[in-house]
Amino acid sequence: MINHRARLPESSLADLGWNDFFGAQILPDEESSLPVRISAVHRTRITGISDTGLVGLVLPARANTGQFTVGDWVLADPQTLLLQRRLERKTVLERHTKGDRTSQLAGANIDTLFIVTSCNAEFDVARLERYLALANEARITPVILLTKADLTQDAASYLERAVALQRELSVIVSDPRRGDVINELRRWCGKGQTVALVGSSGVGKSTMVNALVGPASGKIQQTGSIRENDAQGRHTTTSRSLHAMFGGGWVIDTPGMRTLHVSDAAVGISELFVEITELAPLCKFRDCTHAHEPGCAVSSAVSAGTLKPERLARWRMMVADNINNTSKSIKPGESRPAANRRRRPQIENDKIAATHDEE
Numbered sequence: 470m471i472n473h474r475a476r477l478p479e480s481s482l483a484d485l486g487w488n489d490f491f492g493a494q495i496l497p498d499e500e501s502s503l504p505v506r507i508s509a510v511h512r513t514r515i516t517g518i519s520d521t522g523l524v525g526l527v528l529p530a531r532a533n534t535g536q537f538t539v540g541d542w543v544l545a546d547p548q549t550l551l552l553q554r555r556l557e558r559k560t561v562l563e564r565h566t567k568g569d570r571t572s573q574l575a576g577a578n579i580d581t582l583f584i585v586t587s588c589n590a591e592f593d594v595a596r597l598e599r600y601l602a603l604a605n606e607a608r609i610t611p612v613i614l615l616t617k618a619d620l621t622q623d624a625a626s627y628l629e630r631a632v633a634l635q636r637e638l639s640v641i642v643s644d645p646r647r648g649d650v651i652n653e654l655r656r657w658c659g660k661g662q663t664v665a666l667v668g669s670s671g672v673g674k675s676t677m678v679n680a681l682v683g684p685a686s687g688k689i690q691q692t693g694s695i696r697e698n699d700a701q702g703r704h705t706t707t708s709r710s711l712h713a714m715f716g717g718g719w720v721i722d723t724p725g726m727r728t729l730h731v732s733d734a735a736v737g738i739s740e741l742f743v744e745i746t747e748l749a750p751l752c753k754f755r756d757c758t759h760a761h762e763p764g765c766a767v768s769s770a771v772s773a774g775t776l777k778p779e780r781l782a783r784w785r786m787m788v789a790d791n792i793n794n795t796s797k798s799i800k801p802g803e804s805r806p807a808a809n810r811r812r813r814p815q816i817e818n819d820k821i822a823a824t825h826d827e828e
Contacts, residue, residue, distance in 0.1 A: 525550065
C-alpha cells in the first residue's frame with residue numbers, strides 16, 4: 470500500500486511542539502529522518518503530522534499500535550514513510566483499567582491538562598483531586614475549567630472550593646459557548662503548546678474542544694446533553710485525536726471517565742496535599758500515620774483549625790488506595806516509564822490510573 474502525504478499549510482516543527490528535548494535524541498545516522506507527531510492511533514494504522522502536512526505512516530511488521538499514543542513524536546523514513554522509532558516522551562498521561570496491569574496511554578508530550586467540571590451535582594472534590602494527582606504525577610500543569618456557571622446562583626462557592634484543592638492551582642470560570650475561550654486560556658494555548666482535556670461526560674468538554682479549534686475547523690467533536698437533575702450525560706468522545714487550536718497550539722480530547730482509581734501516585738499525592746507533606750517532618754515519629762500518635766504535627770494543625778479534617782480524611786483515603794492498588798498493579802522490581810521518573814529523595818515515582826471509560 471502506498472501512503473501519500475496530504476498537503477496542509479506548512480508549519481515549523483516548533484509549531485507542532487518540537488523542542489530541544491526531542492532534538493537532542495536524534496542520533497547522527499538519523500539526521501535525515503522525518504520527525505512526525507502522531508495525531509491519531511487506530512487498531513492497524515497510525516496517522517501523524519510533519520512540517521509539510523498529514524502523514525500516513527507505514528508500520529513495520531508485527532508493530533503494536535498500542536505502544537503509541539496521540540502526541541508522540543516518531544521518526545520515519547522520508548521516502549517510504551516507514552516508522553523507524555518513537556522518541557522518549559517528555560510527559561505521558563496513562564492509566565490502568567481496574568484489574569488490568571496493562572496501562573492505557575491517553576496522550577503524550579502534553580504541557581497543560583484542562584480538568585473540566587461543571588457547577589452542579591457533577592462537581593466532585595474527591596474526583597477532582599484524583600485528576601490533579603494524575604497531572605502532578607505526569608509532570609503536566611493542571612488547570613480546572615468550571616463550566617455551566619450561568620445555571621447556578623452559587624458559582625462563587627464552586628470557584629472557592631476548586632481553588633482550595635491545590636496550592637497555586639489555576640481555576641477558570643469558562644463558557645465554551647462564548648467566543649472568547651481562546652483569550653481566556655491564551656496563557657496555556659500558545660504556539661507549540663499542547664493541552665489535553667479530561668472530565669466526565671456532559672460537562673462541556675467536547676464543546677470546549679470545538680471552541681478551542683475555532684469555527685474555521687468545523688465541529689470536531691459531537692456534543693451531548695446533560696440531565697440537570699443528576700448531572701449525568703451521554704458520552705460523546707470515543708477516541709483521542711490531536712487538533713490544531715485557533716491561534717496556535719494543539720488540543721487532545723479524551724473519552725470521559727466515570728470513576729478514577731489511584732495507583733503508583735506517591736509523588737502526585739504529595740504535591741496535591743502539600744500542606745500535609747510539609748507538616749509530616751515535624752511529627753514526633755517518622756512513620757506517623759497522622760491518626761492517633763502523640764506529637765503529630767498534622768493532627769495539631771487539625772485541632773488548631775489550620776487544616777480541615779475532611780481534607781486529611783481524603784488524603785488518608787487516597788494514600789490507602791494508592792498503596793493497595795500499587796501492590797496489585799506493579800511487579801516487584803518492575804521499572805516505570807522514563808517520562809514519569811523524577812529525582813526526588815525518598816519519594817517513589819508513580820502514576821494514576823483511571824477506570825470505567827464511558828465508551
